[in-house]
Amino acid sequence: MLRKLLIGTALASGLAFAAHAEDVKEVQMLHWWTSGGEAAALNVLKGDLAKEGYAWKDVPVSGGGGDPAMVALKAMVAAGNPPTASQMLGYTVLDYAAAGKMGDLTAIAVKEGWDKAVPAALQKFTIYEGKWVAVPVNVHSVNWLWINKAVMDKIGGTEPKTFDDLIALLDKAKAAGVIPLALGGQNWQEATMFDSVVLSTGGPEFYKKAFNDLDDASLKSDTMKKSFDNLAKLVTYVDPNFSGRDWNLATAMVIKGDALVQVMGDWAKGEFHAANKTPGTDFLCYRFPGTDGSVVYNSDMFGMFDVADDRKAAQAALATATLSKSFQSAFNVVKGSVPARTDVPDTDFDACGKKGIADLKAANEKGTLFGSLAQGYGAPPAIANAYKDVVTKFVHGQIKTSDEAVTELVKAIDDAR
Numbered sequence: 034m035l036r037k038l039l040i041g042t043a044l045a046s047g048l049a050f051a052a053h054a055e056d057v058k059e060v061q062m063l064h065w066w067t068s069g070g071e072a073a074a075l076n077v078l079k080g081d082l083a084k085e086g087y088a089w090k091d092v093p094v095s096g097g098g099g100d101p102a103m104v105a106l107k108a109m110v111a112a113g114n115p116p117t118a119s120q121m122l123g124y125t126v127l128d129y130a131a132a133g134k135m136g137d138l139t140a141i142a143v144k145e146g147w148d149k150a151v152p153a154a155l156q157k158f159t160i161y162e163g164k165w166v167a168v169p170v171n172v173h174s175v176n177w178l179w180i181n182k183a184v185m186d187k188i189g190g191t192e193p194k195t196f197d198d199l200i201a202l203l204d205k206a207k208a209a210g211v212i213p214l215a216l217g218g219q220n221w222q223e224a225t226m227f228d229s230v231v232l233s234t235g236g237p238e239f240y241k242k243a244f245n246d247l248d249d250a251s252l253k254s255d256t257m258k259k260s261f262d263n264l265a266k267l268v269t270y271v272d273p274n275f276s277g278r279d280w281n282l283a284t285a286m287v288i289k290g291d292a293l294v295q296v297m298g299d300w301a302k303g304e305f306h307a308a309n310k311t312p313g314t315d316f317l318c319y320r321f322p323g324t325d326g327s328v329v330y331n332s333d334m335f336g337m338f339d340v341a342d343d344r345k346a347a348q349a350a351l352a353t354a355t356l357s358k359s360f361q362s363a364f365n366v367v368k369g370s371v372p373a374r375t376d377v378p379d380t381d382f383d384a385c386g387k388k389g390i391a392d393l394k395a396a397n398e399k400g401t402l403f404g405s406l407a408q409g410y411g412a413p414p415a416i417a418n419a420y421k422d423v424v425t426k427f428v429h430g431q432i433k434t435s436d437e438a439v440t441e442l443v444k445a446i447d448d449a450r
Contacts, residue, residue, distance in 0.1 A: 056343050056346045057343050057347055058086055058087055058088060058347065059087065059089075059090050060082055060087050060089055060117045060348075060350070060351050061090040061116040061118075062092060062116060062118055062119070062120070062335075062351075063093075063094065063102060063116045063118075063119040063120065064092070064093060064094070064119070064120035065094055065096055065120060066093070067094075069281070069304065069307040070304040070305075070306055070368070070369065074303060074367040074368035077360060077363045077364045077367060078354060081357075081360055082350060082351065085354075087347055087351075092105070099121075100221070102120065106121075110134055110338070115134065115338035115339070116338065117338070117340060117347055117348050117351060118336060118337050118351055119335070119338070120170075120335060120336075121167065121333075121334050121335070122331060122332075122334065122410065123158035123332065123334065123409055123410045124158070124409055124410075124413045125336070125409065125414060126158050126166060126167045126334055126336045127158060128413075129166075129338075130164075131161070135161065135164075135166035135337060136166065136338055137166070138168065138337055138349075139164050139165045141349055141353060145356065147165065147356060150375060150376050151374060152172070152373070152375060152397060154330070154397070154404075155172070155332055155334075155373060158332070158334065159334065166336065167336045168335045168337065168355045168356055169332045169333070169334050169356075170333045170355055170370075171332060171333050171364065171372065171373050172331075172372070173300055173330060173332065173408070174299055174328045174330050174392070175298040175331065175405050175407070175408060176228065176233075176324040176327065176328070176329045177299055177301070177319070177321065178199075178294055178295070178319045179297060179301045179316060180287070180293060180294045180317040180318075181292070181293055181294075181315075181316060182315055183290055184206065184209075188205040188293070189205070190202050190205055190206075190293075192319050194322055194323075195322050196230075196233050196263060196322055196323055199321075199322050200266060203267075203294070206270075206292075206293040206294075211290075211291070211292065211293050212271070212292040213270035213271075213292070213293050214267060214292065215286040215292035215293075216268075216275045216295070217277070217283045218277055218278060218428065218429065219277065219278070219279070220421040220422065220424065220425035221408075221421055222283070223425050223428045224424040225405070225408065226264070226297075227260070227264050228244070228329050228405050228406060228407050229296055230260050230321075231243065231257070232323070232324045232327060233321055233322060233324050234256060234260040235256040236323075240327070240329070240403055241403055244403070244411045244420075245411050245412070252443050253439060257439050257442070258435045258438075259435075261438045261439065262435045264424075264428070265435065268428055272292075276429070280301070281301075281304055283295050283297070284297065288304065288316070296321060298331070299369045299370055299371075300368060300370065302385055303368045304369075311383070312383050312384045313384055318384075318385040318388065320392070327396055327401040327403065328396035328401065330393070330402060330403070330404065330405060331404070331405045331408030331410045332373060335352070335355055337351075337352060356373070358372075358376065358377050361373060361377045362378070362380075363381075365377075366381050366382055366383075369385075371386065371389045372390070375394070379391075407421060415449040415450075416446055416449045416450065418449070419445035419449040420445070420446065423441050423442045423445050426441070
């Protein structure tokens with residue numbers, strides 16, 4: 034009996050060893066980080082995993098808003114060949130989890146105490162029915178201005194504290210022969226800017242009611258109409274060639290001094306970083322006027338799919354590496370975002386990063402941390418897409434007036450609910 038038991042144990046150990054030996058030492062990652070700053074940030078993670086013996090297989094799909102990447106992901110999952118992980122936004126993670134396509138990272142999460150380190154607002158999107166299915170990589174905020182300091186100095190500009198101040202600043206740039214506002218005419222970029230405009234125009238409570246609670250009265254209000262009017266004012270300051278421009282090319286216009294300002298999420302700082310530019314010396318970072326004290330956020334997440342057993346070790350290594358304090362600091366320093374853990378010191382961050390970390394902490398404590406509707410955290414994808422569609426039609430003149438825009442926005446959101 035003992036001999037049989039020993040033989041059985043040996044066989045089991047051999048099988049376990051064989052299975053371990055045959056683990057796929059590769060991480061397959063689908064993402065839309067294709068700009069210079071984004072690629073540099075991702076290299077931090079590639080390097081960490083390489084030290085553990087894991088090769089990196091890139092599945093990059095260009096398009097800053099991530100829509101083309103999500104089309105590619107859908108096809109891979111439908112074919113029964115999901116990646117190890119995919120860059121995803123909040124509600125998309127939950128959709129795949131509800132469809133039973135996600136893996137289970139709970140054992141790792143419990144062992145490493147993720148629930149104590151990750152902000153509760155993010156856990157809403159990383160946990161489904163009690164199981165951890167995704168890992169947050171960062172926290173981005175969208176209500177930023179990025180300004181070329183040399184141009185700012187040349188025109189005698191100062192930090193705009195109100196929307197009217199911003200318009201006056203753009204007028205100065207225009208008079209000096211500089212493109213005032215760098216914008217890429219893509220629906221997600223335009224809607225991202227409108228997030229800030231609505232927060233500035235209506236204030237924190239209005240933004241929450243309109244774009245997180247989808248309150249009908251707020252969506253139909255004169256304040257929303259005024260928000261569209263303010264958006265229309267901003268669009269008069271872009272150059273004629275803005276349509277279809279990628280976001281990082283708009284950022285490059287500011288870096289080069291061809292344009293004064295870009296309204297964009299803090300991933301734009303990654304481009305300045307990649308170009309060896311320094312905040313306070315080469316560029317300035319301000320909150321969109323009228324929004325200081327609030328943070329409109331999104332978070333890049335790595336959604337972890339239900340993969341074959343021989344790919345789970347690689348997936349676990351990716352999850353652990355992603356939420357390590359060292360990676361959270363190193364990655365976000367390069368990316369322009371702030372850590373998705375609350376216990377990462379700001380020591381290695383520049384002035385903009387330190388402000389971002391402090392702003393996030395304050396907004397989290399005050400209840401002024403709001404999901405970006407344009408970036409997939411304010412409401413489910415169908416509603417976010419309806420929102421982006423209305424905003425881009427307004428920007429490009431297919432919707433002529435703010436009255437019509439409000440009517441179309443209410444209708445589009447109602448249809449998407």
